[in-house]
Amino acid sequence: MNSPPLLLLQQSLPPISPTENLIQLKTPLPVHNSIPGTRTPVSSSSSSSSSLSYIRACAGKTTRRVGGGRRGNPDDYHATLTALNSKGRFPRKSLGQHYMLDSEINEQLTAAANVGEGDVVLEIGPGTGSLTNVLISAGAFVLAIEKDPHMATLVSERFSETERFKVLKEDFVKCHIHSHMSSLLASIEPSSADSRYAKVVANIPFNISTDVVKQLLPMGDIFSEVVLLLQEETALRLVESSLRTSEYRPINIFVNFYSDPQFICKVPRTKFFPQPNVDAAVVKFKLKQPVHYPSVSSTKSFFSMVNSAFNGKRKMLRRSLQHICTPMEIENALGNVGRPATSRPEELSMDDFVKLHNLIVKV
Structure with a gap:
């Protein structure tokens, strides 16, 4: 019988059994790319396979070549839910936690920022590490900021065997990110002129999106590009609001003062767990360097x-x-x-x- 996805938030994801032949998820998982308002049970064999895939991914063994590039475990749907399951974690509404279940979206975020070998990338709220995995597989060093200490521990354990990842247990809107990134970039010998600048790629909580934008965009001396997954309404307001409309606000002046914004693509709400009430969108901000800001005395x-x-x-x-x-x-x-x-x-x-x-x- 079909049940609303909301019920999933009222059920505990059962722990993974330490014995391989006993791995079974008793609580049905939401169906990947499902129709809103429905869910379908997953068979025990399917659950077992996905659980083992995630464990291997954590050990860095599940990679494959795609179009000449390296890619991690492609099944972010089961990997994300199994990671939450393994720690008995609920997505926390107070932190705006909605986890991406589709690897293709994570790859679009990474591609929009042109992430490649040797890039330094800041990720805000890595969660279970599905986007982190794609960024590292693209050759980047990832500095992640995670407010939730439980998720910080989870993602730290997942990438414990790589030297390309570091997580800081901090609240992004309160941390000294400019100082962190300046120190990190100074410690890395640049391979080119462009590598003197870091990039931001993140699926951020919708409730802090404006704060994140205001904090990041004036940092053109540190970052070259900022690619964010935002609530669609917010994305449209930041990028496409026109003169003489009710949506035209000071934030539009701010965004265009510090960057050249671009709407990349829409992301349906069914791509997240738990499913939010709104759709999302990928937005790219090409940051201006301070010498290219509009000329004002202050x-x-x-x-x-x-x-x-x-x-x-x-x-x-x-x-x-x-x-x-x-x-x-x-x-x-x-x-x-x-x-x-x-x-x-x-x-x-x-x-x-x-x-x-x-x-x-x-x-």
């Missing part, structure tokens, strides 16, 4: 002005920015920018805001 005062402008979104800029200078001076500046005196914030592009800032803000 980034702090620039974004302060932008935020003030949008705090009074329905107001004309000559009113919402009058704490900076007089309405007449703002009208004159808008004229010099090529905008009418009655302009509102959603009518100005990033370049317009840069010009306006340089005309009215005295630093």
Whole structure:
């Protein structure tokens, strides 16, 4: 009988038996690429095979060649669930944990960042290590940040036999990631000019996506590319929001100030365990180096002005920015920018805001 996937969160994934001939998952696993709202039991033989595959993958023995490249255990569906099973772990809603079950998505994330031999990659929230496995197999050294100590231990054990992986048990939004990455890059002799920069590839919790974006994008001196798996709505808002729309906000100015964003692909919610209520998407941010940022006298005062402008979104800029200078001076500046005196914030592009800032803000 079919049961809602939500029931899976109310059941404990049974532990793996230490004896090979007794390996059997009594609780049915959600079907890979299943129709939402249904699940189908997995046979004991199938469960046994997938469990053993995961154990071998942990030992670094399950690799194969694909198109001239090396790839790890391709069955992320069973590997992920078996890893959770082995530790008796539930995905924690408070941490926004939704694990990817499809290796092809992990490969798309890796390919979007052009990860290759010798690259240094930051991964946020590695979980059971399915994406980590693909990154390492592509030849990268992976520094992972994991807030959940149980998952940090799990992924550390999984990749204990490789020197290409290190996990830090920290909360990403609170850790000094710039310092960590600077030290790591300084310890590695660059093989090329591009290898002086690290990359970010991560399936991040949806509830911290904006915080992660705000923290990473200004680090063009450390990272060259940031590829994230985000909630689809957030991805579209960051990449495709246009002038004169309700979705146009200060974050759009921020994203385009520090990067060139690109929407890569949509990811259906059925690719995750547990299944979230929304679809996801892969987004790539090509970071600008500091010398290529828009020319403003102070980034702090620039974004302060932008935020003030949008705090009074329905107001004309000559009113919402009058704490900076007089309405007449703002009208004159808008004229010099090529905008009418009655302009509102959603009518100005990033370049317009840069010009306006340089005309009215005295630093």
